[in-house]
Amino acid sequence: MEPILKVEGLTKLFPVKKQKLLEERRFVHAVEDVSFEVYQGGTLGIVGESGSGKSTLARAILALTPVTSGSVFYQGEDITNFRVGAAGKRRLRSELQMVFQDPYASLNPRMKIGEAIVEPMLINGQAKTRAEAREKACHLLETVGLRPEVYDRFPYEFSGGQRQRIGIVRALSVNPKLLFCDESVSALDVSVQAQILNLFNELKERFHLTYVFIGHDLAVIRYISDQILVMYLGKIMEIAPYDQLFGEHTHPYTQALVSAVPEPSTAGRSQRILLEGDIPSPVNPPRGCRFCNRCFQAEEICRQEEPQMIKTGERHWIRCHFAKPAH
C-alpha cells in the first residue's frame, strides 16, 4: 500500500544575516534531511522541543515556506513547494490543511467566525453560493459541538477551546484528506484539551482523515498517535510505534524526554534522567550527532560522525551509533 504522504530528505535552512561583509554565510539548520511516510487513516505524531524544527517541517510540507532541498510526495505525486499548476495548487490547499496552535491569533478578529469558515469554501470551490457555504458551515459547527447561531459572532466572544473548535471547522470546511495539527491543544486547559482530543478522534473516523499531530507534550502525542517521530535540532532521532517509545531500547533523547514528563501520580519514580545544559542553537549544530553535547551515552565517535537511521524493529528506526539493528 502506498503512503498518502511521503517526505524524502527534506531540508530547510534559513540564512542568518551577515554582521560583517566578509563573514562566512551561516544558516539556521531548522530542518535537515527528514524522511518519513504516513499511511491513510493513520496519525503520525511529531514530538520535539524548541528548535526541533517540527513547526517548520509542517510549513515546508504545506509549502507555506519553500524547501531548501528534498521532496514531498502526496498520493504518489511530487508536490514539493506545491509546484503543480494553479488548479493543482487549489486542490492541494483543500486536501492538505492545518489547524494552528494559537487559537487567539489564528482567527481574524475583524471577521465573523462564520465568514472565516465560508471564505476558504468559496475560494476553493467546495460551495458555489454563500447560502450553500453557510449551510455547510453551520452543519460543521454542530458537528464540533457549537450552536449554529455562533456563525455571526466575533472571535473575542469565544473561549480558547471554542476558538480551537472554530479553527478545526475552518480546516474541515474544504474537505481535507490530510490534516496537520500544530500544537493544537497546547494552549488549552486540561479538561478542554480532553474534549478536543476526543473530537479529533471522532472526526478522523467520520471524515476518513489522516493526521500529522505536532506537539511537545509526549503524553498527548502518544495518546493520539499510532507512529511517533522524535525530532531534535532539526533532525529525526527516532521513528517508533507509539507503544515502543519506552524502555531502554530507544534513543537516549527519547529516554530523557520520557523521563522528563511529570506524571500525575504518587507512585515512586525511577531515577530521572536530567540533561545538562540548554538546547543548543540550530545555527551551529554540533559536528557529529546533533545530540552529542547533552547525551549521557556519548562517546568519541558521536562527536565525530553523524549516525544514520538504523532499523531496530518493525517500523522502528533510531539515529544512534549504539542502536541495535533488527535481525
Place this chain on the structure above:
Amino acid sequence: MATIVEFKNYSMGFRDDDGTVYNLLDRISFRVEEGKALGVVGESGCGKSMTSLSMMRLLPDGAVVQGGEILMEGKNILDMSGQEMQALRGNKLSMIFQEPMTALNPVLTIGQQIGEILTLHHPELKKQEVRSRVLEALEEVGIAHPETRIDQYPHEFSGGMRQRVMIAMAVINHPALLIADEPTTALDVTIQAQILDVMRRLKKASGGLMVITHNLGVVAEICEEVVVMYAGQAIERGTLKAIFDNPIHPYTQGLMASVPTIRSEKKPLYTIPGTVPTVYDFVPGCRFADRCQHCSERCMKEVPPMRQAGEDHLVQCWRSDDR
C-alpha cells in the same frame, strides 16, 4: 510544624463599571507549612492567580476584598500598610512569575537585578558583598560560569536560564514563603525537569512553597499538599497522597480522569460536560453543580461546608459518606 501563611475564609471579587461587585474567591481557606510545598491546582477562571496576587497585595484595579483574613506568621496581611507590604515583598514573601521570557528588565544585567533585591532589603551591605552573594545565588540555582553570567543581560539567557535567574531573585533573601505561578509552563519539558529539580532542592532550604499550576504532573513532582480550586471555590484539599489516590470531589475526579498520561489506554478520555462559568453566572450554591453528575437541588442553592473525609483530607461537597 509552623504555619507560614493561612488563608481564612478569604473572599474577593470584582467591581463592574456600574458598581456591582461580582464575587470570585468564595471564603477560601488553606495553609502553607514550613518546609512544605502546597500545590494550588485549577483551570482557567478558578481564581488561583487572584489567590497569589491577594497574598502579595498586588490585585488589579477593580478588585475588591470582601472578607476573611490572610495571615502571614500570625499577622493579617490585609491590615498592613503599603510600607509594611513593601518590606515584605522580595524579602519574606517572594514570587516567581509565569513568563520568564518577559519578566526581567531587558536593560539591566542580571547581576544588577538580583543585586537590587538584596540591597533594597539590606542597604547596609557593601558592593563586594552583594556581588559575592549574587554569585552564590546563581550557583545555587545551577547557572554555570556565574562569574561571567552575572554581567550579562537577559537576552543572553535562554528561557530555562531566565527562570533560574527569577528563582535566584526570589530566594536570595531567604523568604518565608515563595509563590511560584506556573513556573514551568512556558518551558520545554527537559528544561522543566531541570527547574523542578532546582525547586525541589531549594525547598529543603527555605520556608514554605506555594505552587500555582494547572499541571497535575508538576504538583505530583514537588508538592506534599494540594488544594483544588474551581470557579473561585476551594473545593478539596489535603495531602498529595490523599487527593491523588482518592479524589472525592466530582470535579477533582473528572480532572484526574481527563489527563492523558504516558501509560494511558487508547480509549476516549473522560470529559467533564459543559464549561467553566464566568463570574456573572455563578449560582449561590456549589459552582460546579450544573456540570456535576451527582447534582441535587441543594447543591445549586447552598454552598456545602468543608467536611473531613479522611485524615488530612477535606472536601466541600454535599455527597455524604456514600461514595
